[in-house]
Amino acid sequence: MHKLDEILREIKSRKRKTVVLAGAHDVEGLKALKKAMEENLVDAILVGPKEGESSARELKLEAEYFKVEDPEKIADLTVKLVREGKAQILMKGLIKTSVLLKAVLDKETGLRTGEVLSHVAVVEAPALDRLILVTDGGMIIKPTLEQKVSIIKNAVKVAKMIGIEMPRVACIAAVETVNPDMPETMEAAILAKMNQRGQIKDCIVDGPLGLDNAINMMAAKVKKVEGEVAGRADILLVPDIHSGNFLGKAAVYLAGGRIAGVVVGARAPIVIVSRADSADSKLCSLGLASLLA
Amino acid sequence: MHKLDEILREIKSRKRKTVVLAGAHDVEGLKALKKAMEENLVDAILVGPKEGESSARELKLEAEYFKVEDPEKIADLTVKLVREGKAQILMKGLIKTSVLLKAVLDKETGLRTGEVLSHVAVVEAPALDRLILVTDGGMIIKPTLEQKVSIIKNAVKVAKMIGIEMPRVACIAAVETVNPDMPETMEAAILAKMNQRGQIKDCIVDGPLGLDNAINMMAAKVKKVEGEVAGRADILLVPDIHSGNFLGKAAVYLAGGRIAGVVVGARAPIVIVSRADSADSKLCSLGLASLLA
Numbered sequence: 001m002h003k004l005d006e007i008l009r010e011i012k013s014r015k016r017k018t019v020v021l022a023g024a025h026d027v028e029g030l031k032a033l034k035k036a037m038e039e040n041l042v043d044a045i046l047v048g049p050k051e052g053e054s055s056a057r058e059l060k061l062e063a064e065y066f067k068v069e070d071p072e073k074i075a076d077l078t079v080k081l082v083r084e085g086k087a088q089i090l091m092k093g094l095i096k097t098s099v100l101l102k103a104v105l106d107k108e109t110g111l112r113t114g115e116v117l118s119h120v121a122v123v124e125a126p127a128l129d130r131l132i133l134v135t136d137g138g139m140i141i142k143p144t145l146e147q148k149v150s151i152i153k154n155a156v157k158v159a160k161m162i163g164i165e166m167p168r169v170a171c172i173a174a175v176e177t178v179n180p181d182m183p184e185t186m187e188a189a190i191l192a193k194m195n196q197r198g199q200i201k202d203c204i205v206d207g208p209l210g211l212d213n214a215i216n217m218m219a220a221k222v223k224k225v226e227g228e229v230a231g232r233a234d235i236l237l238v239p240d241i242h243s244g245n246f247l248g249k250a251a252v253y254l255a256g257g258r259i260a261g262v263v264v265g266a267r268a269p270i271v272i273v274s275r276a277d278s279a280d281s282k283l284c285s286l287g288l289a290s291l292l293a
Numbered sequence: 294m295h296k297l298d299e300i301l302r303e304i305k306s307r308k309r310k311t312v313v314l315a316g317a318h319d320v321e322g323l324k325a326l327k328k329a330m331e332e333n334l335v336d337a338i339l340v341g342p343k344e345g346e347s348s349a350r351e352l353k354l355e356a357e358y359f360k361v362e363d364p365e366k367i368a369d370l371t372v373k374l375v376r377e378g379k380a381q382i383l384m385k386g387l388i389k390t391s392v393l394l395k396a397v398l399d400k401e402t403g404l405r406t407g408e409v410l411s412h413v414a415v416v417e418a419p420a421l422d423r424l425i426l427v428t429d430g431g432m433i434i435k436p437t438l439e440q441k442v443s444i445i446k447n448a449v450k451v452a453k454m455i456g457i458e459m460p461r462v463a464c465i466a467a468v469e470t471v472n473p474d475m476p477e478t479m480e481a482a483i484l485a486k487m488n489q490r491g492q493i494k495d496c497i498v499d500g501p502l503g504l505d506n507a508i509n510m511m512a513a514k515v516k517k518v519e520g521e522v523a524g525r526a527d528i529l530l531v532p533d534i535h536s537g538n539f540l541g542k543a544a545v546y547l548a549g550g551r552i553a554g555v556v557v558g559a560r561a562p563i564v565i566v567s568r569a570d571s572a573d574s575k576l577c578s579l580g581l582a583s584l585l586a
Contacts, residue, residue: 125547126419137467141474174430174538181434184535211542212569219546219569242477243536245467247547249504250540253512255548256420276505276512 001131001162004124004258008041008287016043017293019271019286020087022078023095024048024065027055028275032282033091034061041287045087047078048094071095075103079111082268088293089286091271104266111267116140116150118265119272120158121248122288125257132215133159133167133235137244138272139263145187148237149200152191154264155235156203161291169195170214170233171207176225178208184239191237203235204228211236211247252281260284262292269293294424294455297417297551301334301580309336310586312564312579313380315371316388317341317358320348321568325575326384327354334580338380340371341387364388368396372404375561381586382579384564397559404560409433409443411558412565413451414541415581418550425508426452426460426528430537431565432556438480441530442493445484447557448528449496454584462488463507463526464500469518471501477532484530496528497521504529504540545574553577555585562586 001007019036021029024046033044044063046056053065068074074095081087092100104111119138122131135155140147152169159167171188178185188207195205206229212219217231225231238244251257259281263270269289273282294300312329314322317339326337337356339349346358361367367388374380385393397404412431415424428448433440445462452460464481471478481500488498499522505512510524518524531537544550552574556563562582566575 123547127545127547127549141467172535172539174434174535182535210569211539212546216546223567223569238539239535242465242467242475242532243539246465246504246531246536246540247543250543251547252420253505253509254416254418254420254540254544254550257547274516276503276516 002129004122004131004260004284004287007162007260007291008039008284011287011290012040016040017088017290018043018045018086019089019091019289020045020047020078020081021091021093022047022074022100023071023093025052025055026093029091029093029273030056030059030061032273032279032286034059035279036283036286037061039283041283042089042290045081047074047081071099072103075100076109079103079106079109082111083109089269089271089289097272104270113265113267115154115265116147117263117270118151118154119261119263120155121244122158122162122260123248123251123257124259125251125255127255128215131162132233134244134247135235135237137238137241137248138261140241142240145190148187148191149194150265152200152203152205152235152237155237158262158264158292159234164234167203167234168229168232169203169205169235169237170209170229171205171237172211172214173208173239174210176208176210176213176223184208206230207237209233252278258284260288262289264292295422297415297424297553297577297580300455300553300584301332301577304580304583305333309333310381310583311336311338311379312382312384312582313338313340313371313374314384314386315340315367315393316364316386318345318348319386322384322386322566323349323352323354325566325572325579327352328572329576329579330354332576334576335382335583338374340367340374364392365396368393369402372396372399372402375404376402382562382564382582384579390565397563406558406560408447408558409440410556410563411444411447412554412556413448414537415451415455415553416541416544416550417552418544418548420548421508424455425526427537427540428528428530430531430534430541431554433534435533438483441480441484442487443558445493445496445498445528445530448530451555451557451585452527457527460496460527461522461525462496462498462528462530463502463522464498464530465504465507466501466532467503469501469503469506469516477501499523500530502526545571551577553581555582557585
């Protein structure tokens with residue numbers, strides 16, 4: 001798929017998945033769900049304190065409302081509804097991320113899969129001829145090498161769901177050469193070798209690469225950066241949360257593009273939208289989560 | 294100035310400055326200079342081994358050529374030409390950056406000012422209504438707090454030259470709240486207070502801010518991020534070289550925008566273009582350097 005609209009169209013043609021909103025006394029979250037329901041993207045279940053019910057009613061949002069006051073209990077019920085198959089997507093409403101994730105990660109009653117939880121952003125921008133995934137700009141602050149391996153695995157699964165059979169993963173840095181003063185360039189080299197030795201499967205990993213020579217073939221050619229990833233990366237592995245965050249936001253606030261984001265690695269995708277995200281971005285994130293559910 | 298073209302127009306109306314190219318056996322660098330000379334932006338002096346002279350001649354580049362073989366001596370002569378007032382801008386050709394900078398930073402014969410050398414990128418992107426400065430995405434790998442103060446000072450000087458009287462500086466991070474697990478958010482808070490106490494002058498500093506609420510007023514309002522910088526930042530201080538590098542390159546490779554970059558902090562601006570930079574970007578960088586010279 002080359003545009004986020006293709007994801008939304010695809011989702012509309014499928015059986016609707018159900019989103020459970022944790023902390024449903026969240027007018028912005030309710031509005032985003034309402035819009036997604038109007039667009040025939042998803043159904044919804046709401047879990048939150050009773051004041052949220054009237055907000056949902058005012059918005060004419062047709063969804064079952066579970067009245068729960070305590071944040072921990074909201075999180076537990078949300079996760080339980082997913083375990084029971086009543087919902088396939090979690091969405092964070094007015095609840096602390098840490099409280100929601102504690103329930104998700106509970107060893108007995110949670111939704112663990114063995115992988116880390118990581119954030120994947122799908123970016124559409126005017127200068128790109130395809131969708132590009134950026135990870136992790138939203139969950140793990142500064143991943144270790146082991147976490148980077150898991151982050152890649154998670155992103156590869158997302159890439160496959162949007163039709164990229166053998167994703168090309170670029171471990172990006174400020175430069176495309178190994179520099180001992182830049183640890184991310186060394187880890188990039190290590191990850192590329194791990195991929196070559198079969199320790200990271202189902203994708204082609206290379207790095208270090210610059211952003212330019214990772215995604216732009218002309219830039220790769222001019223700099224004579226070779227390999228199967230240079231110039232045609234599908235997934236950009238960034239060194240840390242802030243650099244990935246800037247990159248995703250640049251797609252919107254510099255490029256006027258679009259972005260969809262989802263947290264993966266649990267048994268169900270988790271949508272954590274920010275209040276500042278546009279209505280469009282929230283819709284795209286719910287669409288992406290539906291595709292993954 | 295709201296567009297890079299305004300800088301180029303302004304430069305064409307002024308007396309031309311002279312660029313000295315260090316390591317002039319650099320066909321890409323010679324081409325960039327040739328173009329800038331054709332556009333009436335700059336004059337040039339060339340310093341490099343003798344094989345560069347024939348390249349310059351083939352390009353019909355009219356400039357004095359100093360034949361020097363040894364890289365250290367190329368760097369020394371380049372710096373000397375600037376000290377003597379024969380050139381006002383340094384440009385890196387085929388010479389290691391470290392060799393050139395060693396001559397620039399020499400305590401007796403160099404071009405030190407007491408400030409650190411830092412990279413400033415001036416970004417023009419379709420979703421921006423103004424030029425925005427990003428620093429430091431090209432020189433200091435991971436600045437200390439003290440270096441960040443110098444980096445801000447350097448960028449403020451550049452901002453003034455492009456007509457921003459009292460630049461608004463956003464210390465950006467993945468989030469706009471202080472998070473002890475994200476050192477850059479704490480340093481952002483410290484820098485804001487140092488500015489308030491008069492320890493960083495001639496600008497208004499705030500942070501931590503997200504990229505969105507730093508440059509976009511709507512995003513700042515939705516998130517209720519207040520202050521004199523939110524939504525209207527002129528300068529983005531990034532935590533490290535890779536995040537700034539991604540942001541600058543995103544302006545070009547995601548947004549289809551333009552970027553000009555220059556190293557400041559020495560007595561003369563230094564242009565360090567990459568081979569992968571477009572001809573346009575090299576031209577804009579030379580234009581920006583002329584404005585600062």
